[in-house]
Amino acid sequence: MNTNDRLFSSFTLPNGTELKNRLFMAPMTTCTGYYDGSVTSELVEYYRVRAGSIGTIIVECCFIDDLGLAFPGAIGIDHDDKIPGLAKIADAIHGEGSRAILQIYHGGRMVDPKLIGGRTPVGPSAVAAPREGAATPVALTGEEVEGIIGKFGEAVRRAIQAGFDGVEIHGANTYLIQQFYSPNSNQRSDEWGGSRDNRAKFPLAVLDITHKMVRQYADDAFIIGYRFSPEELEVPGIRFDDTLYLLEKLAARGLDYLHFSLGAALRPSIVNTDDPTPLIDRYCALRSETLAQIPIMGVGGVVNASDACVAMDHGYDLIAVGRAAIAYPDWAERVRNGETLELFMDSTRREALNIPEPLWRFSLVEAMIRDMSMGESKFKPGVFVENVQDDANELVINVTLETDRIADIELAEGPDQNVEFVTSFEEIRTRILDANTPHVDAITGATSQSEAVKKAVSKAMVKSSKALAAEEGVDLNQDRRVDVVVVGSGGAGLAAAIQAHDEGASVLIVEKMPTIGGNTIKASAGMNAAETRFQRVKGIQDSKALFYQESLKGGGNKNNPELLHRFVENAPQAIEWLATRGIMLNDITTTGGMSIDRTHRPKDGSAVGGYLISGLVRNVNKRNIEVMLDTSVTDILFENGEVTGVRLTTEEGETIVVSTQSVIVATGGFSANSQMVVKYRPDLDGFVTTNHKGATGGGIALLERIGAGTVDMGEIQIHPTVEQTTSYLISESIRGGGAILVNQQGNRFFNEMETRDKVSAQIIALPEKYAYIVFDEHVRAKNKAADEYIAKGLVTSASSPKALAETLGMDYHAFLATLERYNGFVEKQHDDDFGRTTALRAPINEGPFHAIRIAPGVHHTMGGVTINTETCVLNKERQVIPGAFAAGEVVGGIHGGNRIGGNAVADIIIFGTLAGHQAAMRAKR
Template sequence: MNKRTPILNPLTLPNGAVLKNRLLMAPMTTCTGFYDGTVTSELVDYYRSRAGSIGTVIVECCFIDPKGPAFPGAIAIDSDNKISGLAKIASAIKSQGSKAILQIYHGGRMVEPELIGGRTPVAPSAIAAPRAGATTPQALTAEEVDVMITKFGDAVNRAIKAGFDGVEIHGANTYLIQQFYSPNSNQRDDKWGGSRDNRARFPLAVLEITHKMARRFADPTFIIGYRFSPEELEVPGIRFDDTLYLLEKLAEQGLDYVHFSVGSLLRPSIVDTQDPTPLIEKYRAQCSPLLGKIPVIGVGGVVNKQDAELALEKGYDLVAVGKACIAYPNWADRIIHNEQLELYIDSTQREALHIPEPLWRFSLVDAMIRDVSTSGRKYKAGVYQEKVEAEALKLKINVTLDTDRITDIQMVPDDTLDVDFTTTFTSLRNRMLVANSPHVDAITGATTQSEALKKAVSRAMSTSNKAWVIDEGGNPLAPQQFDVVVIGSGGAGLAAAIEAHDRGAHVVVIEKMPTIGGNTIKASVGMNAAETRFQQIKGIVDSKELFYEETLRGGKNKNNPELLHQFVERAPAAIDWLANHDIVLEDITITGGMSIDRTHRPADRSAVGGFLISGLVKNINQRDIEVLLETAVEEILLENGVVSGVRVVDEYNDTRILNAKSVIVATGGFSANREMVVKYCPQLDGFVTTNHKGATGSGIKMLEKIGAGTVDMGEIQIHPTVEQTTSYLISEAIRGGGAILVSQAGQRFYNEMETRDKVSAEIIALPEKSAWIVFDEQVRKNNKAADEYIAKGFVLSAPTPGELAVKLNMNPLALEATLNRYNSFVAQQEDADFGRKTALRHPLNQGPFFAIRIAPGVHHTMGGVTINTDTAVLDEHQQVIPGAWAAGEVVGGIHGANRIGGNAVADIIIFGLLAGENAAARAKQHV
């Protein structure tokens, strides 16, 4: 981030709370609550996707009383049963690293009777609002005013229980609090009306009870803000000096901020139209020293960075952003990176932007919507028949396409099909129709069949697209123009494609295999990062310096220091980027070679690979990024030493040129290319590999042809725990969860949490050259991957250790003694035998007990092409090859001589994002 801009400076509020920057998401009506004001999951997603880089999110006004909603779909805080739903919003915002503040209000006379079951709204006086058709409200009695103040207090208490960092008292927009202060709406003759001091009693009483609740139930940094409308047009009505008078009174009681409610940052008076002075300048000139110490939020018309910087320059301390945050969920990231934004929303992107349907129809959003879908892939409308072939399965499907989407997928009737596949087909069909894409999650337990069906739909769409091009007078084999070509659809390639697209590039992803996911889909343990907000939430104290040192030590000091620094520094932001794209890795474990829990994984503790690819593919679909499957890159093209595109050949053996200003190579390593493995590391001949069969080093070869240098090609990692009959990797998370390794003699033989190279060497040194990974029910429950291994049939289990030993053809007494000794180490948190210091989580003493036979397998190639810290590919002389970028396992130098478990996923996301960002920037510069 650009630290030079003042909008990124932190701000300490009067109560000591620290806002990480000067940017806030303004409270904006979404109309998305249920009929009774409870929170919907759509609303939670809406706020989660907009939190993160922005310092604070002020959640839309929440009514405190059943007669308080001023608009349909308003959310409520009028009873304790609303706390759990609101807590989800607070948690979603805070999980992304932003402060969460809840605005509380009562609509008063602005409430329509139909919103409250036909009842009459209430107000300070029985005077209708000055608008056509307004209902005359019922005046609150003195006793009811006291009750109303109590209800505001109850709402504050509930906000605290829901986990919000603060509340904003909504004293603006002619709602109830403002109605009490206004001489137009408040014409009472008791202590709550008449003089200006009496009219100020109600907002002051609401602030007083807010303080009481905060002192009683919240910590001292609970934030209390006040929103105000500076003037009213009505006669009589609130004037600017009245507002300053009230704010001074409120300041005496204590506020952490005040929030202008105006349509434009520099709006002058709406009453004295001859005075062009912005109200913020009047405010700064006329407020007392006491009020002057309270931070002021400005709002209205902020779209780009210069708008926010102007607000601070003119006297605001903080800047609230409204419509721009709806149009751009990652608005803060964009403007910090100096993107110049236009205030509009692509009409096809509602779901991708997490905009709830009611808000989409709201006038505030509707005015921003534009139809920009003409750049998407087009189809010739019609029905296209394709074959689906997978093992014993053979059938035909009819895919119906409109010009821009899949409208139906049907099986051609076939009496030989079994019911199980019919169920699989129905589920997968629904997923593809909803996503308007064949790139969706496979059905669990029917992966092969799912991939075959998805490929058939993809083939139909490709055929239809070619027909459309021909009908339009084009040549489907003619060169195509893109800004960025991404080669490889693993985690690095998909992250790069999404980031490049979001930075304005026209992107295509090329994948030689028939399915998306690359080797990433086989990743199991998680993603390493230090100093993340998820660590902070869990109270894990970590440092980037320690992460750097342990990775360098694990790599035997052979890591490229500059790349490693980039890796460590960018890791927390990469975790946040994933979360902002609905890929939340909030559970944390540990891997071998690490001393701190810093391996982030899904909340359900499942394998990270499938979870990651599923989330990235959803983002690819939402952006309509084109993915060409079963398409190989024959060569990267150069013009005068500068990358100009690629030549590809598809499954039909058709060749064409894709012109591009940037090419990102994210094709993975070469663990599945035995010839290359043996060439660089002859001692690994005969080892199985955990990699998918597409990991053949094709990207390295392509880049070498255009002059790329390579590094560390002989550094090939073997993973210690691989099931040999299936080449299936047993996740390091199992050992990180507390499992142990035992020999056929029933004894531990090494520190299970050492680095992979060392553990592998010890297993190879055993007489059998294999070992058993042993764990109990506690480990199984906390590692969802274990259930996958059980389902695949290579886990042996028994109720007791002795019975398990019999199944393993092992001495029962030896295994029991080993477990007892290990359990004593857990109790002491000291491994006297092998010095294991991490993942001594609990004794292995709860049956059933499990074991998997494992041995090492080729897992990761640390060597690859050379890049600089921008991910630009370097030639043999360390000079940049213009337009060539690389990320992921195709790159060498990051991991040195040995990769720490959990660092590969971090590598692909960190450098994939960086490649996408820089490739898009180059494309823009070379239009």
């Protein structure tokens, strides 16, 4: 096995979580927090630039109590108000594709009184550390010990809520946890001291409460690590056999890794100085079979790949990189490329490498800091005045641009007396300035205003870029050239663009709407895939064969078998493709037509669409992929039997020709084109649609003009649960979470988890033509999308079932009987009335109780252009049209006569990434 295979191969932890490689950035003190222990923007950037190619970042230790900070500028996790700042660090690391683990600690007697306002530090006993100037701590009472354990638990909860992938319990470096185990610092005579077993109770209690918090607030993928120092110099003090004794007890309770705290990975004993044997060798020789199941991490002296390999030769499973990761933010990438590195410091390079000033002055920073050159200028500096319109107001916005960034956004004219308006404007302004791009998430509740501001910035950037090009003598009428043009910016288009870019292609995304996201942003349920890592972690037994059969059955056996096989086979890879780009779908539910939980969604249970688009846009921004909004593709240029380019029309009416070898059409379906819908399905005249207004079938028409064939155009899906006054889709995950459907009489009338076509038909057959989706507080708490429906005023709520029935005008006796009967089915896990076999999760009995009035609406067009399994568009004779690729709802054949909920999101990622790959390969040829 070569060096790169050893270091960069994936690694699975005991809990089933897969790490993309064996490399960690060690937790190193930066001293960069605010005075109160909160996070600075400088610290966020420090971690952001070091994430990416290294698999996992362990963020520096956070104090769990305000008496526990052991150094100036420490960051804390002692209060809920620290969560947002810590979340920025986690998000920054995830945004670059690495996992984020947070180290938590209490300094105990090692705390300098100056750091805690002159107060006296605490410890297991009133015994000062045997170091010059050390303060004598106050011994913790038994009640206070219990309180400290509780604070460790609260810290774990906060780490989970901040979005970290795990915590590392800091039981090393003579801090409080180690102090309790040490016979030097712990001279208590109660249950927390004396014997070795009693001294071990504190670290074990911290681990126990960590597990408790993880069970309550996280999922099974959450990582728990423990850092330890193997020996103490003090007499009496911890010796190596003491450490093995404690580690065996910790391992029995469950850990995902152990972290040796050593100055050098191969350091021998500091007590028995006559023995040159590295402690890791002694550890591997003496550990039990149980302890051998816990991966061990080494740290200290790892600068080059050879250092890491030698450490692994001695038994380390994982490698933590310290000072080298400070000196080289892209250390892992350099090592992968075979570079040999040295550690020394260049005093002129601090800012370029995002090393905070306090860390720069820290004595252990002895590394070279390499220059990170600024990118070329993109804009002509100046203030650009843009007039835009939101739903209610004409806005005049001044956009200030510098050569390489958006410097300011000012509201020149607008309803500046409206506090709510101004507040949301400031929020979207901050998001754009922080990200240095208009492609950011809109403000919830102020979508129209947000999109107007984003459009103003986009227009200013286009004008400025054109002005710069003219100033530099660039002929703006000259045809542009890129390797790949992606038409459409929904999930399929964004995935295709990212994949093509990552394979070396130059990419342009063209979007006719003023915003990114397409119809994907409205997706709610999740993404289906079988045999995934996340299913295995949760103990879900699934198979691709079953997934294929249920999708085929759901599609009425009309699916294209070859496309469906490719879809099912590539689905787990698509889940991993997203995960490696910081888009984790690790909570799992089910949808109608599925017999197994295989619908992957964000871990907080929120709607998948907004989360997915945010993550994909973050990746597009990171790669500086150009996006042209408000721009239509009027023609795909076709010469000598192959695609040669596209003709574009901008919002201002300007025509632009872009030469390219590959065009990926990912423009979605035609559900919002009522005329086209009725052409193929006259029976759907008058139905509302859940789709965004851009879903008009334009991509199908573009491809038909160059000879593309179509299939299944009459196969149009209606979704059963659509709020009719807003056309808002109520996610299938609500029913998948345990909700039921009742009619106006308060009775269930069908299996809620049947396929969408069958459920829709049953609702249409009701005399009233509508139904209610009914759920309780338990379902709401597990499905974040429900909070959105409540906020939008779509939900009727009441404290009791009787009150809810009366509010809805139904017979409450019948409704109460319905709930009682359904809850009985849940208890015995069998639906005697309608044969429901999935999502019988919990009885509906926890108030408040909720209902949404729904009826079917046009949701998905299964028909579209024909493609082969490589996403190449086929003509009417089923021959490949060279250079034309398609993915997403613009394509027909995959879903047959009915699409299973959760299969569309899988479709766009599977075939979007495949199209990106094929287009990039064609560009290389």
